Amino acid sequence: MGGGDTFWGLLGPADRASMLAAGAMVEFPADAVICHQGDPTQNIMVVFSGRVRVSVVLVSGVEVVQAVRGRGEILGEMAAVDGRPRTATLRALDPVRGLMISGIRLASLCQTRPGIAWAMLHVVVARSRAVGSRQELRAGPPLHRVAAALLDVASQESAGASRDLIATVPLTQRELAGIVGISRETLVRVLKVLRDRGIIHTQRNRITILREDELRLL
Numbered sequence: 001m002g003g004g005d006t007f008w009g010l011l012g013p014a015d016r017a018s019m020l021a022a023g024a025m026v027e028f029p030a031d032a033v034i035c036h037q038g039d040p041t042q043n044i045m046v047v048f049s050g051r052v053r054v055s056v057v058l059v060s061g062v063e064v065v066q067a068v069r070g071r072g073e074i075l076g077e078m079a080a081v082d083g084r085p086r087t088a089t090l091r092a093l094d095p096v097r098g099l100m101i102s103g104i105r106l107a108s109l110c111q112t113r114p115g116i117a118w119a120m121l122h123v124v125v126a127r128s129r130a131v132g133s134r135q136e137l138r139a140g141p142p143l144h145r146v147a148a149a150l151l152d153v154a155s156q157e158s159a160g161a162s163r164d165l166i167a168t169v170p171l172t173q174r175e176l177a178g179i180v181g182i183s184r185e186t187l188v189r190v191l192k193v194l195r196d197r198g199i200i201h202t203q204r205n206r207i208t209i210l211r212e213d214e215l216r217l218l
Contacts, residue, residue, distance in 0.1 A: 005126070006072030008046055010119035018113055019046070023101035034090040035076065042083060042103030044076040050096035051170065054088045065175040067130075068093065068153045074123055080106050081120075093170045145180040146190045147218035150200070153179075154209055169207040176207070 054067045080103035110117040154167035177187040194200045201208040
């Protein structure tokens with residue numbers, strides 16, 4: 001479940017068994033809020049199926065989508081490690097099933113099973129690098145920004161799946177524009193260019209990538 005670069009994909013069989021024994025399986029219907037930004041909860045969840053939208057409300061009151069996490073991804077690791085309130089709101093985009101583990105049990109697992117701690121460190125470093133890459137991306141041409149954002153979000157859905165599957169991006173135009181850092185009007189023009197080239201197909205709250213190879217060339 002999940003690609004080799006996801007949290008779950010980095011774990012060996014014994015570490016997976018330890019985590020399964022320490023947690024409980026949970027399910028959330030589509031559009032359910034898993035946790036709110038600012039919540040004091042400290043548990044983590046490993047996504048087994050479905051996708052989760054990670055969003056932050058800025059001081060201005062604007063909600064910005066930061067990522068979409070899929071199978072094999074760990075959520076809530078920051079609050080579990082430092083004990084501080086949640087930094088983002090997690091909402092299920094599809095029916096979501098996952099493994100929930102309390103922060104206390106996770107700390108115990110990391111102390112006794114270094115493989116779990118190493119996998120968490122790998123995730124933290126990868127996400128830190130992604131933040132830097134996203135900031136650099138905001139300085140590029142809108143077409144390049146949108147192409148990179150679509151691939152980034154779609155890759156979460158198809159993690160571990162065949163590369164030739166058509167991937168979908170479950171975001172509204174407002175949410176996608178917020179990720180890329182452009183106006184909605186500019187995004188509409190960019191999406192039209194991609195549609196005219198036959199690279200994507202757009203529907204309400206959903207964008208389907210039809211030709212991933214050409215999107216990557218951008």
